[in-house]
Amino acid sequence: MSKSPRKFVWYELLTTAPAAAESFYHNVIGWSAQDSGVPGVAYTILHADATPIGGLMALPEAALKMGARPGWIGYVGVEDVDAEAEAFTKAGGVIHKAPADIPGVGRFAVVGDPQGAALTLFKAASDAEPAPVPRGAPGHIGWRELHAIDREAAFAFYADRFGWTKGDAMDMGPMGVYQLFKAGGDEAIGGMMTKLEAMPVPFWLYYFNVAGIDAAAKAVEAAGGQILNGPHEVPGGDFILQGLDPQGAMFALVGPRG
Structure with missing residues (x-):
């Protein structure tokens, strides 16, 4: 480890x-x-x-x-x-x-x-550490999410390789358990879940912070992107959406209503 x-x-x-x-x-x-x-x-x-x-x-x-x-x-x-x-x-x-x-x-x-x-x-090449960023700061990365074939096996692998630990686990009904994980510190930095059958391969999805999710959703469509899911509320009060950029790369956004 x-x-x-x-x-x-x-x-x-x-x-x-x-x-x-x-x-x-x-x-x-x-x-x-x-x-x-x-x-x-x-x-x-x-x-x-x-x-x-x-x-x-x-x-x-x-x-x-x-x-x-x-x-x-x-x-x-x-x-x-x-x-x-x-x-x-x-x-x-x-x-x-x-x-x-x-x-x-x-x-x-x-x-x-x-x-x-x-x-x-x-x-x-440098040992310099980046300055800490306030939670939710616009433009920074707010969440990391693994869509795995087998969530438990994936978590065991990353716990062994990277020293990650479990946070809360949320029962999402037919979608299974959503397992939060930590990389040191008290706050979870991401979550893991077993991917939906419709998703052909496992992947990591990254959520970028925005100042207002509604304005960001309009901007996605105006700029030629596609919204796949959301915006909808998640535990903690933030709202998320998942989408595709015009070239087909999947991304996600997180932020307050507005």
Whole structure:
């Protein structure tokens, strides 16, 4: 088990139309964008106010030919990318992209858990910690949600690999149990559930904070996105929606009514 709970540290969109995707998320969430400045790499940094929260890049042609589709992927901070990637495979997972360096930024590997949900393992070149962000701050990530083939088996895997612990569990009736999880601290940072049969593969879904869910829902549709579910209220009083951006990447929003 990891010595301390591992946390999500970055979020990345791989898309077929970077400029259009940048415009969509600016209109819906308010992110600003800036080129990464990494030589030879077309990579855009997304900011909530002045804070970088994630990145955006074109989905590689080789990945498209192998059937990959636009989507978001989360980065989890680890102490040793190579060792953690190897541990994923020993526990039944896979390595999609072998460990590699990003000059001046850090080392990463793209992996899949034993049920097929993808994540990126990351070790930053700098040990600097980001400043804490108030809960619900617009533009930041408010929730992380795993839609697994087997929720209990998925939680056991991540508890062992990342040191995550269980929070409350909510009975959602025919949809099963929704298990909250923590990465240190008292507050849950996400939830896990057994995916609906209609969903073809397991995946991680990320919820971005907005100042008002109703205004954001209108912005999604005005910018060419599609709302799949919501807005509806969740425990705690916030409202959520799930949708597709114009390129087909699934995303979710969370915030108060308004």
